[in-house]
Amino acid sequence: MAAEARPGGSLEVISVSDMAKVDPFGAGSNYYLDSSRLNAMYDSLFYSEPKTGKALPQTAESLTADATAQVWTLKVKPDIKFTDGTAYDAAAVKWTWDEHKNPDRRSLVAGAAAAIDRTEVVDPLTLKITLKAPNAAFDRVVASSLAFIPSPSAMQKDPNGFAAKPVGAGPFVLSQWDRDSQMVFTKNPNYWQGPDLPKLDKVIFRVLSDSEQSLNSIAAGRGDLKVSVSATDPAKARDRGLGVQQAPVIVGEAIVFNANKPPFDDPRARKAVALALDPNEINKVAFANQGVPSSSLFPAGSPLVAPDAPPLPTADRVEAQRLLDELAAEGKPLNFTYLLPQNNQATRTGEYIATQLRGFKNITVATEAQAIVTYTNSTRVQRNYQAAMMNWLVSDMEPTAYSYLYSSSPSNFLGFKNPQADAALDQGRRTADPAARQAAYTELARQVAQDVPLWPYQEGRITVYYGKTVAGLLLSNDGVVLMDRLGRRA
Structure with a gap:
């Protein structure tokens, strides 16, 4: 957004759910629901440039690799303090990343940290x-x-207190938290970028799960912006005269299968569900033809895969029924619960999908909607689900797609294990050459199409829509709004 933000004032962000936890281990730090609030409290070492996905420094000075790309050097900017007065330095980064690897933390991004073998503090600002x-x-x-x-010292000194009053070095401080209602952040008076930032004096994150109410609130001036993954929100927001920014992402909306639990430990069951459904029909009925139907991990035209990369199986009712009959003949008729995040769009889509599946013989489908905090715990932490609807929205294959799909990753909540897919993910990770990355991820697409660990049906778009008085808005590709520059129009 080109408009300059003036200093002062407050702004209200609408969020579909409250945060389960405010520390970077239990919060969804690579997920659009929590990332803006985490940025408000902690700022960001790096963030993704919206148009390119390139990592740009914020509290970091630089992050450079040696010739092997196995040893990296992080430089932290000088003179940054946490709000408890302790130093934001290389030691703090080391402690945080070590804790992400600690299995007792049950970090939601443990898969990303698992790639780190060891870290060494070279000097106060170098890791x-x-x-x-x-x-x-x-x-x-x-x-x-x-x-x-x-702040490592704050978390270690009083873990319970930190859960209510987190200590970071971000542009804002959490000053009030009414659970399941709102979080109020006030300007950090000692913010490292100086007194001119952040622009705002206060930011309120208000919980409103109903997407229509959210849209109506912002259109009426009772809220200022919302980050959304709904396929129908962009057109609706434009029709109401609101501003819209979008970022295309990998995967989008999908059914994810738990390969560690019956019935989806059998790949035939996963393939039967995929073949029974048609992304075009889902888009027509559930999204009023306003989305972009898909049957691939990658958006159309993505440079990460070859144009002839195989899609996932879809829309073959005869083959779907054959597989269902084959499973039933072996005493394994398909019977499962489809877990949904609790919001009106997800419920409509999920019930439509379940209704389509119930039209086949030898299949029984129940749906269960859970509050988003509970749903995230069920899927990504406890892994207590059979199949679930998921908006999986990432700007690059690294690190989230790698950590969700790699066999031994602690973040692989799908239970997907495929040696050829692992080799492709490793190859894509090792190289910066676009052609080599494309070859690797084309092979990954081939393995995913064969094994169907998930079934995408809607291309991903992260959208932020906002009122006309909002300025300084930058939506990073993984859904984070950079809070230091956000404000009101001058």
């Missing part, structure tokens, strides 16, 4: 990082999943 294997895109890993650094 040497040795990876387990070369990764030419490690700076993107940091921007996406390892960017938020809390």
